[in-house]
Amino acid sequence: MFSRLIHAATYCIGVFWSVGAFSQAADTPSLALHEVLERALVHSAQVRKARWEREATALRISEQRRSGWLPQAQLSASADYVPALPTTFLPATLFGGAEGAYTAATLGQPWQVFASVRVEQPLFDESARRLTTAATWVTALQDLLVQQSEEEVIFQTTNLFYQVLQTKALLKALDAHQRQLEALERTVRVQVSGGSAVPTDVQRVQVALAGLQARRQELESGIEALLQGIQFVCGIPFSQPIALVETRRDTVQWMAMPAVAADQTTTYRLLDGRLSLLRTQERSARAQGWPKLGLYAQAGILSQRTDARFAASEGRWYPLGLIGLRLDWPLLNGYRHRQQVSALRLEARKSEEEREYFTQLRQLEQLQARSQWENARRTLYVREQGVELARKLVGQTQLIFQENKASLSDLLAAQTALAEAETQYEQQVFTCRLAEVKWLKAAGQLRTLLDK
Structure with a gap:
C-alpha cells in the first residue's frame, strides 16, 4: 500500500513538472x-x-x-480716440474769405471706428x-x-x-x-x-x-x-x-x-x-x-463721432469699396x-x-x-x-x-x-x-x- 502511494505521488509530481515545463515553453x-x-x-x-x-x-x-x-481674405477693425485731430489749411474762399488767404481747419472727429475686408488673389x-x-x-x-x-x-x-x-x-x-x-x-x-x-x-x-x-x-x-x-x-x-x-x-x-x-x-x-x-x-x-501680378478688392465702413456712442440711432456710417490690380517688381534689393x-x-x-x-x-x-x-x-x-x-x-x-x-x-x-x-x-x-x-x-x- 505504501509503495503504491509513493508511486502515485511520483507520477503526480512528474505530470505537474511536465505541465509546468510545457507551459513555460508555450509562453516563450x-x-x-x-x-x-x-x-x-x-x-x-x-x-x-x-x-x-x-x-x-x-x-x-x-x-x-x-x-x-x-485667395487670401483678411478682416481688420479698429476703434480710435484722437484727442488732437490733425490740422490742415484750406483756401479761405471756401468760407467766404479773401482770395489767396488760407483758413486752418481740423479734419474728422475724435472718436473713430473703421472696419474692412480685403481679398487678394494672385494671378501670376x-x-x-x-x-x-x-x-x-x-x-x-x-x-x-x-x-x-x-x-x-x-x-x-x-x-x-x-x-x-x-x-x-x-x-x-x-x-x-x-x-x-x-x-x-x-x-x-x-x-x-x-x-x-x-x-x-x-x-x-x-x-x-x-x-x-x-x-x-x-x-x-x-x-x-x-x-x-x-x-x-x-x-x-x-x-x-x-x-x-x-x-x-x-x-x-x-x-x-x-x-x-x-x-x-x-x-x-x-x-x-x-x-x-x-x-x-x-x-x-x-x-x-x-514681376508678380495680383487682383485685390476691399470693402469697409467708417464712422466718426464726438463721443463714443456709435450705437446711437443718429449715428452715421460711411461705406468704402475698391477693386484693382497690383504689380510688384523688385528692381533693387x-x-x-x-x-x-x-x-x-x-x-x-x-x-x-x-x-x-x-x-x-x-x-x-x-x-x-x-x-x-x-x-x-x-x-x-x-x-x-x-x-x-x-x-x-x-x-x-x-x-x-x-x-x-x-x-x-x-x-x-x-x-x-x-x-x-x-x-x-x-x-x-x-x-x-x-x-x-x-x-x-x-x-x-x-x-x-x-x-x-
Whole structure:
C-alpha cells in the first residue's frame, strides 16, 4: 500500500513538472529573423520619428500649395480716440474769405471706428509656380528618409540577431565539450580506483571543467545582454522570455553577388533627389526677380463721432469699396537675390560631388563585402575540415588512452583542440552570415531579409 502511494505521488509530481515545463515553453515565443525585423520596424523610435516628420512635411507642403494660389481674405477693425485731430489749411474762399488767404481747419472727429475686408488673389507668380515642383521633391525625399531609417534598423537588428545565435552556438559547443570532460572524469576515477591512474589526474580534469564553467558564465551573461537588446528594439517586455531561431538554411552556401549600380540604393536616391531639389530652388530664386501680378478688392465702413456712442440711432456710417490690380517688381534689393541664387548653386555643386563620391564609395563597399564573404566561405571550409580532423584525433586518442598507451595530457590536449575547432567553426558560420548582410547593405537589398 505504501509503495503504491509513493508511486502515485511520483507520477503526480512528474505530470505537474511536465505541465509546468510545457507551459513555460508555450509562453516563450520563437522568433525568426523576419519576425524580429518586423517587430523592430514597428517599435523603432527612429522609424516612427521619420514617419512623423514625413506627415508634418506633408501638412506644410499642402498649406504652401494652397496659400500660393487660393485667395487670401483678411478682416481688420479698429476703434480710435484722437484727442488732437490733425490740422490742415484750406483756401479761405471756401468760407467766404479773401482770395489767396488760407483758413486752418481740423479734419474728422475724435472718436473713430473703421472696419474692412480685403481679398487678394494672385494671378501670376513664377517663383511660387516653380516651388510646386520643389514640394514634390520634398515629399519624395521624406519617403526616402523613412526608407533609409528602416534600412538602418534592419541592419542593426540583423547584426544583433546573428550575434545572439553565434553566442548560443558557442555555448552549445562548450556544453558538448563539458560533457566529454565529465565522461573523462568518470573514466579517470574508475582508473584511480583500479590503480592505473593517480588522483592528480582527476584534479587536472576538474581544473579544465572549472575553466569551462567560467567560460559558460561569460557566454550566458553575453546572451542575456544581447537578448535584452532584441527585446528593447522589438518592444517586448524584459520579463517575457524569447527564443531566436534560424530558418535560413542556405546562408553558408555559395551565392551570386553581382555588381549592383549605386543608383539602386536609397542613399543615392536621397542625394540625387536633394540635388534636384536644390536646382529647383535655384530656378525659383531666379524667378523672384520677375514681376508678380495680383487682383485685390476691399470693402469697409467708417464712422466718426464726438463721443463714443456709435450705437446711437443718429449715428452715421460711411461705406468704402475698391477693386484693382497690383504689380510688384523688385528692381533693387541690395544684391540679396543674387547672393541667394549663388548660394543655392554652390549647394547644388556640393550635393553633386557628394553623389559622385557616394557612387565610388558604394562600389568599393560592394567589392570589399564580396571579397570578405568569399574569404569567409573558404575559411569556413577549412574550419569544417579542422573539426573533422579534431574529432578523429579525439576518437583515436580515447582508444589509445583506454589501452594505457596515451597519457591524460594527450587526451586533454585532443579534447581542447576539438573544442577550439568547433568554436572556430561556429564563429566562422556567423562571420559568413554577417558578411552576407554587409553585402546586402552595400547593394541596397537589406529589405530582402524581411522575406519569410
